Amino acid sequence: xxxxxxxxxxxxxxxxxxRVEQMAQKxxxxxxxVDNGVKAFxxxxxxxxxxxxxxxxxxxxxxxxxxxxxxFIHTKLSPDYPFKEISxxxxxxxxxxxxxxxxxKYLFCLxxxxxxxxxxxxLDENRSLVKRALMFMKEAKYPSLELLLGDQQTYSTQSIGxxxxxxxxxxxxxxxxxxxxxxxxxxxKNAPREYMMKVAQMASSLNTKRQTLTNQQYELAKKxxxxxxxxxxxxxxxxxxxxxxxxxxxREYERPSFVMNYDRQKGIYKGxxxxxxxxxxxxxxxxxxxxxxxxxxxALAGGFTVDEAHYDSFCQCVSAALQGHxxxxxxxxxxxxxxxxxxxxxxxxxxLEPFGMKNEExxxxxxxxxxxxxxxxxxxxxxxxxxxxxxxxxxxxxxQHGDLYGELKNIKTVxxxxxxxxxxxxxxxxxxxxxxxxV
Ligand SMILES: [Mn+2]
Numbered sequence: 415x416x417x418x419x420x421x422x423x424x425x426x427x428x429x430x431x432x433r434v435e436q437m438a439q440k441x442x443x444x445x446x447x448v449d450n451g452v453k454a455f456x457x458x459x460x461x462x463x464x465x466x467x468x469x470x471x472x473x474x475x476x477x478x479x480x481x482x483x484x485x486f487i488h489t490k491l492s493p494d495y496p497f498k499e500i501s502x503x504x505x506x507x508x509x510x511x512x513x514x515x516x517x518x519k520y521l522f523c524l525x526x527x528x529x530x531x532x533x534x535x536x537l538d539e540n541r542s543l544v545k546r547a548l549m550f551m552k553e554a555k556y557p558s559l560e561l562l563l564g565d566q567q568t569y570s571t572q573s574i575g576x577x578x579x580x581x582x583x584x585x586x587x588x589x590x591x592x593x594x595x596x597x598x599x600x601x602x603k604n605a606p607r608e609y610m611m612k613v614a615q616m617a618s619s620l621n622t623k624r625q626t627l628t629n630q631q632y633e634l635a636k637k638x639x640x641x642x643x644x645x646x647x648x649x650x651x652x653x654x655x656x657x658x659x660x661x662x663x664x665r666e667y668e669r670p671s672f673v674m675n676y677d678r679q680k681g682i683y684k685g686x687x688x689x690x691x692x693x694x695x696x697x698x699x700x701x702x703x704x705x706x707x708x709x710x711x712x713a714l715a716g717g718f719t720v721d722e723a724h725y726d727s728f729c730q731c732v733s734a735a736l737q738g739h740x741x742x743x744x745x746x747x748x749x750x751x752x753x754x755x756x757x758x759x760x761x762x763x764x765x766l767e768p769f770g771m772k773n774e775e776x777x778x779x780x781x782x783x784x785x786x787x788x789x790x791x792x793x794x795x796x797x798x799x800x801x802x803x804x805x806x807x808x809x810x811x812x813x814q815h816g817d818l819y820g821e822l823k824n825i826k827t828v829x830x831x832x833x834x835x836x837x838x839x840x841x842x843x844x845x846x847x848x849x850x851x852x853v
Contacts, residue, residue, distance in 0.1 A: 416437075416440065416442070417595070417598050418433060418437075418595065419586070419593075419594040419595050419597070419598065420433075420450070421589050421593070421594070422586055422587070422589055422653065422654055423589065423590070423653060427450055427717065428447065428450030428451055428453070428454050428457070429445065429447055429450065429451055429454040429457040429458070429468075430454070430456070430457050431456050431457050431460045433457070434457050434460045434461045434464065434466065435460065435464070437461075437466065438461075438464040438465075438466060442466060443465070443466055443467065444466065444467045444468075444469070445461060445466055445467070445468045445469070446468075446469045446471065446509070447468070447469070447470045447471060447472065448471055448472075448502055448503070448505075448506040449471075449472060449473065449474075449501070449502025449503060449505075449506070449528075449532075450472055450474070450502070451468070451470035451471070451472045451481070451483070452470060452472040452474050452475075452476040452480065452481070452486070452488065453474070453476065453477075453481070453710060454470070454481050455479075455481045457481075458470075458481035458482055458483050459481070459482065462482060467484045468481075468483040468484055469483065469484055469485045469486075469487065469509075470483045470485070470486050470487070470488070471486075471487040471488070471502070471505045471506050471509055472486070472487075472488050472502060472505065473488065473489065473490075473500060473501060473502045473504075473505050474502070474710065474711070474712070475490075475696050475710065475711070475712060476488075476490070476491075487505055487508070487509055488505065489505065496538075496539075497537075497538040497539045497540075499534055499535050499537075499538075499540070500529070500534060500539060500540060501525070501528040501529045501531075501532040501534045501540075502528065502532065503524065503525050503527070503528025503529070503532070504525045504528060504529055504534075504539075504540070504543065506525075507521055507522065507524070507525035519550045519554065520550075520554070520556055520603060522543070522546070522547055522550065523547045523550050523551050523554075523556065523559065524601065525543060525547070526543050526544045526546075526547030526548070526574075527547075527574055527578060527579060527582070529543055529544055530544065530571055530574045530575050530579060530770060531574070531575065531579035531582070531583065533714070533715070533771050534771060535771050535772035535773070536571065536768060536769070536770035536771050536772060536773040537772050537773055541768070541773060544571060544768050544770070545767070545768055548569050548570065548571075548768060551569040552568070552569050557605075557607070557610060558600060558601050558605070558610060559578065561610055561611065561614035562577070562578045562581050562582070562614055562617060563577060563578055564577070570768070571768045571769060571770040575770070580621050580624070581614075581617035581618060581620070581621045582597060582617065584617060584620035584621040584623075584624045585597055585616075585617070585620060586654070587620075587624055587652075587654030587655055587658075588620055588623065588624060588652075588654050589654070591620060591623070592616055592620060596613055596616075597613070599613075600613040600614075624654075624655060624658070627652055627655055628655050628658045628659060628662065631648075631650070631651050631652070631655065631659055632659050632662050632663070634646075634648065634650075635648075635651075635659050635663065635673060636663065639663065639667070639669075642669060642670075642733070642736045642737070643669050643670045643671060643672070643732060643733075643736055644660070644663045644664075644667075644669065644670075644671040644672065644673070645671075645672045645729055645732055646659075646671075646672070646673050646674065647673075647674040647675070647676045647683050647685070647725075648674075648675070648676060649675070649676045649677070649678055651673065651674070651675050652675075653675045653684065656673040656674065656675060656684075656685060656686035657673075657686035657688070657715070657717075659671075659673045659686075660672065660673040660686050660687060660688040661688045661715075663688070664688040664689065664690060668690050669690065670687065670688065670689040670690060670693050670695070670732075670736065671687065671688050671689075672685055672686075672687045672718075672732060673685055673686055673687075674686075674720070681721060681722040682707065682719055682720065682721050682722065683719065683720045683721075683722070683725055683728075684717075684718075684719045685717065685718050685719070685720070686715075686716075686717055687711070687715070687716045687717070687718065688714065688715055689713065689714050689715070689716075690714070691714075693735075693736065694713040694714075695711055695712070695713060695714065695715065695716040696710075696711060696712055696713050696716065697713070698731075698732075698735055699711070699716060699718065701735075702728075702731050702735075705720060705724050705727060705728045705731055706718050706719060706720055706724075706728075707719040707720065707721055745777065746777070747777045747778065747779045747831055748776060748777065748778050748779065749778070749779040749780075749781070750778050750779070750780060751780070751781075752780075752783075752803040752804070752805070752806070755780075755803060755806050755808055755834075755845060756805075756806060757806075757836065757843055757845060760834045760835070760836055760845060761836060763776070763834065775833050776833070777831055777832065777833060777850065778831065778832065778833070778834060778847075779829070779830070779831050779853070780829070780830050780831075780847070781829045782827045782828075782829065783801045783808075783810070783827060783828050783829070783830060784801050784802060784803070784826070784827055785799050785800070785801055785822075785825050785826060785827060785828055786800045786801060786802045787799070787800040788800075788819065788822055788823045788824075788825065789819075790816045790819050791811075791816070792816070794816045794817075794819070795813075795814065795816045796811065796812065796813050796814065796815065796816050797811070797812040797815045797816050797818055797819060797822070797849075798810070798811055798812075799812075799822070799825075799828065806845065807844075807845075808844075808845040808846070808847055809837070809844065809845070809846050809847070810828075810830060810832075810846075810847040810848075810849055811846055811847070811848055811849060812849040812852070813848070813849075815849075818852075822852075828852060829852065829853045830847065830849050830851070830852055830853070831849070831850050831851040831852075831853060832847050832848045832849040832850045832851070833847070833848045833850070834846070834847055834848075835847075835848055
C-alpha cells in the first residue's frame with residue numbers, strides 16, 4: 415500500500431498517465447483517488463490498460479461523460495444522497511469508515527478540517543460534522559492538531575480556517591520547498607513525536623513564507639483591478655498562491671478575480687479564479703469552453719489554462735460576462751436594541767455555532783448606543799468604548815482602529831454594526847460588541 419499527493423507543478427491537480435504507469439511498475443492493482451479523478455479520463459484509461467482498478471472519490475463538478483472507472487463515490491452521482499455539498503475529504507472519510515467498519519473520531523476531525531478549508535457550506539451534514547469534530551478536538555488534544563494550532567488558540571472554525579488549514583496547505587502551495595507527502599506520515603496516529611515536531615515547524619515557516627509572498631504579489635495585482643473584476647497575469651506570480659491572491663481580492667472587493675501565471679516558454683497562462691454569489695465560475699467556464707485549454711471548478715472557485723492566442727478574447731469574455739451583472743454585496747444586518755442586550759440572550763446565540771461559510775456569524779446594527787468612555791488599547795492600535803444601558807453594560811471593541819480615538823473621544827452616542835460576544839475574565843462574564851463598522 416502506498417500514497418501519493420499530486421505535486422501541483424509536476425502533476426497538476428489529479429491522477430495522470432505518468433503516475434499511473436509508475437504505480438503499475440510498483441505492482442499496485444488498485445488506485446483510490448481522493449478529492450480528484452472525476453475528469454481523469456486518460457489516466458483511468460491507462461489504468462484499465464495496465465490492469466489497475468480505479469475507485470474515484472471526488473466532489474468536483476463533472477461533465478456529462480465520466481472516466482471509465484470501477485466505482486465512483488460522489489454525492490452528486492447518487493440520487494438518494496440527501497446533502498450534496500460535502501468536501502472531498504469527507505467523501506474519503508465515508509469510504510474509510512466503511513472499510514474500517516466503524517466511525518473513527520480522529521479521521522472524523524480530519525474530515526472536518528477539509529470541510530472548513532475547502533469552504534463547504536457549514537449547513538446540514540457539514541455543520542454537525544464540524545460541531546462534533548470541534549468537541550472531539552478539544553477533548554482528545556490530538557498531537558498532530560495541537561502542534562499546528564499552537565498554544566495561543568482554541569479550536570474553532572476560525573482557528574482551523576486561519577491557522578491550521580493554511581499551515582497544511584502551504585506544503586501543496588510551495589512543493590518545491592518540501593514535499594506535501596510528508597503530511598501523510600505526519601497525520602498517522604502513531605507518528606513519531608520528533609518527526610511531528612519537525613514537520614510542524616516546517617509548516618509554520620512555509621506558511622510565513624507563503625503569507626509574505628501573497629501580500630507582496632497582492633499589492634502588484636491590485637494595480638490591475640477595474641470596477642468590475644480583477645484580471646491579472648504575471649510571469650513572476652508563484653503558481654501556488656494564485657488562488658490566495660484571487661481569494662484575497664474577492665473577499666476585499668466582493669468581485670470576481672482571475673489571477674494567472676504567464677509561462678513565456680510554453681506560451682500559456684495558467685490561473686486561479688474566485689467569484690461571488692451571482693456569478694458562477696462553473697457556468698462561465700462551461701459557456702466559454704472554447705477559450706480554454708482546460709478549466710474546471712465550482713461556482714465560487716476554479717482553475718483554468720488559456721493559451722496566448724486566446725488571452726485577449728478570454729479577457730473580453732470576462733468583461734462581457736460581467737457587464738450588466740450588478741453584483742451587490744449581500745451582507746445582511748439585523749437591527750436590535752438595548753432590550754436584546756442580555757448575557758442570557760447572547761449566550762443562547764451559541765446554539766447557532768459553528769459559524770462559517772453560509773452560516774455566517776450574525777451581524778447586528780445598534781443605533782444610538784450611549785458612550786460613557788472611549789480609550790485606546792494595545793499601544794494605540796485598538797479602540798474601546800464603554801456603554802451603559804439602563805439594565806446592562808457592554809464594551810465595544812474596534813480592532814485595528816485606534817487611530818479613530820481623536821475623532822471619537824468626546825462622542826456621546828454611536829451607531830455600530832458588529833457581532834456580540836461573551837467575555838469571561840476571572841469567572842466574571844461580560845458582554846463585548848465587536849465593531850465591524852461605525853455608521
Ligand atoms: Mn476539493
